[in-house]
Amino acid sequence: MYDPFGTRIKHETRFKYDRIPAVVELCIQAGVDLPGYPSRRRTKPIRMIGKKVIDIGGLVEEPRPSVDTNSAIMDLDTHRSFERFAPPLESEVPRIAQETIDAYEKVKWGVTKLMKKYTVKACGYCSEVHVGPWGHNAKLCGEFKHQWRDGKHGWQDATVDEVFPPNYVWHVQDPKGTPLRSALKRFYGKAPAVVEVCMQAGAQIPQKYKPMMRLDIVLPESEESRLVA
Ligand SMILES: [Zn+2]
Structure with a gap:
């Protein structure tokens, strides 16, 4: 306006x-x-x-x-930004x-x-x-x-x-591991999408997000998880 x-x-x-x-x-x-x-x-x-x-x-x-x-x-327009910006080097x-x-x-x-x-x-x-x-x-x-x-x-x-919406997503403890399962959802934490992306990409995230991401929770192994389910 x-x-x-x-x-x-x-x-x-x-x-x-x-x-x-x-x-x-x-x-x-x-x-x-x-x-x-x-x-x-x-x-x-x-x-x-x-x-x-x-x-x-x-x-x-x-x-x-x-x-x-x-x-x-x-510069604020994200439309087709994949084509306008080259992917970063792994080291960066x-x-x-x-x-x-x-x-x-x-x-x-x-x-x-x-x-x-x-x-x-x-x-x-x-x-x-x-x-x-x-x-x-x-x-x-x-x-x-x-x-x-x-x-x-x-x-x-x-x-x-x-x-400035946080857009909460599930926190994935091991991005290369098995996909998240519905039966285990009470063990999963959440985080704003940007925080989750940055953490997976190697950033140190602020302490205040850690409790909600439930980083201290050890996920049950697959055998146990079947019992949980
Ligand atoms: Zn309305």
Whole structure:
């Protein structure tokens, strides 16, 4: 959004706005300038009483829309990235894994900080997220009983996990071993997908993930596991 405190997105005007990742939008509103995604910067802060804006802040002139839209934002596009980036050398993998998990932690830390200053809303029924003070009015909620709400989202304050979803997966203790089995699932731990990928690729992962990954659990051998099953 050019101005999160400006005109609210209506159902009819929804195609005038680009859909971009929530973390990117959060960073833009917090001051990052990306070509093609200008944002209204204010010289004075907005003043609000409750939900009512009593002073819309010192307005700066509208920027001209940029024509160069394929530079910075292209780096964020993962579409067909397998073809654009060569696979890493085997020897580089552990270092890349470590840098990736470090970056992941840094992004999560930054999102947590920014969300204390910039409001993010999440729909209580579906996974829709909106960066801005009021949510939007596009009637695209398809979740349970949406007919009763005329497709309107139910906006609540978002949590960090809704803005930067951890996407939990089973932790695989031995990626080269036998596949995970349903009968043993109470022995398996979980981790955010990025953490799991980085660990399998050789990174040292932060201590806080270790209990949920259940690294201390010894899996029953195949004979015993049949008894467990
Ligand atoms: Zn919804």
